[in-house]
Amino acid sequence: MKNREENSPFSMSFLDIMACGFGALILILLISDFSVTDEPSELDDSFSTYQNLLEQIEKKEFEFNTLIERIREEKNEFSSQSEKSEIMNKEIDEKSALLKKYVQESESLKRKLNSLQSVGRNQKKEISEAGGITISSEYLVLIVDTSPSMQGLNNKLPWRNVVRQISILIEAFPSLKGIAVMKDTGEYLIGRRGEWLPDNKIYRERIVKAISQANTVSNSNPIPGLSEALYHLADCTKDVQIFYVGDEIGQGVPNIDKAFEEIKTANSCLYGELKYKASISALGFNTGIYGANAYIDLVERNKNYLAFMRELTERFDGTLVVVPE
Template identity: 30%
Template structure:
């Protein structure tokens, strides 16, 4: 086989390909490389900028502190306003209460004037007691002993101060007695130490009794029957001058006739046929109470030598 010799060429096609690729790579690197030129900033200008930034930050901090202070002041003012509003409401409520209390006191004063006038008109002396007409009635002041029977129910406790003042006025028309006693409508004694006895009548003793009455609280059924029965069975004795005053505003019992007959039987002097003690009724009347107490006590007082006084609550 005959061997052919080839001519050796330096710049052949493969060499050109390599050179072209290398040149393209260099161009590509130049194109994608960063071409920006760093700017050199003046040091004095940079310091001025930083100073401005710090000043703005200080201003913002001051404004934030001022805003927080204003918010705190606003919260404090709101709290103070709430307190003042609460105090104002309380003062308004207290004022309204005082106005109502004043109106009540004025009404009580008017009622007490009526009580004094009625008691003064009804009171008669010993010499004229026998001459008075039964229909007109009156409160003789010649009794040696006085008994109070007081309804202690809730409706009476609501006007308790007025009740106490009325009791005081009744005592005033009896300036001096040998003794007195106080029971509630159920027959419960105010002073247990004087149960079934008379309380000695002295100015100091009267004051102490009125003081004890101010805080007296006892169960009540708004019926004076039990109290009258206890008083008559214990204290009614022929020849003893006794007056019983019954205070109340309502009667919750049953038959009037049964009660009236029972009281008449207990209070009857078998020899003279006359009542042993005088029974008076004082009623505190209003549109919120029934007239049953007035009906009962008016008839009881009439049949037992007494007087019935109806007072506005």
């Protein structure tokens, strides 16, 4: 009996040790904290950082691509601007060459103008030597006595001189806004009633030609022609000068004082700053030296004409020029 107890493997010491061990294990289990925490692990942090970096890289890559595209667009635009700049430079060069050409032409025209003005001054001098005329008006009306005494019965010598002096007179005006020409009867030699002819070389030549070919139907009466010019051409807004070209006062002219009153009424300005519609000047020809045999009293009528025109031109700010034969 005693031997059996001594040989048992589960002695009290062993059981005590096992009990203590289980108790310690239970105690450890009781004091340990196995609760689940929400704090991320280092791996989670690394993954989140990776995701953020990846997003930033994608964003930067998008920005980079956008920038590259913008650079391309600006490059294309710059190329286009360069092409435009080249075109503009070419146009500037062409316009510069054209401007240079215009300047050269302008200088040439200035020289021609100076030449014409010189000719005009010479012509003015030629006329002024016969009595003097102030040539500054913008519109010119020529009223020409085309009577037989002016044209000459046989040799036409007076008329050739008349045409020449009228041509010189027209050329003495370098630039006009309008010209009109008529007979002393009020009949227009060229153009229509009440209309100004343009001032150019062609019309000046046509005017001289029309005067040279005018017929001899005339009354040597300045009143109808002056009235036509004052009522239908001149007004109080234009700078008009009338030149009456003649040699005598015909039988149909009324009393001199009455004639002056008629012209004064026709030439008066009822509005504006001008006193008269037009200044009145005259060219006088001593045709009596050509036709004394045919017209016994022509020399005396020449004198009466000059006396009439001297008073008329003085009253209306004009000049009487007696043309030497």
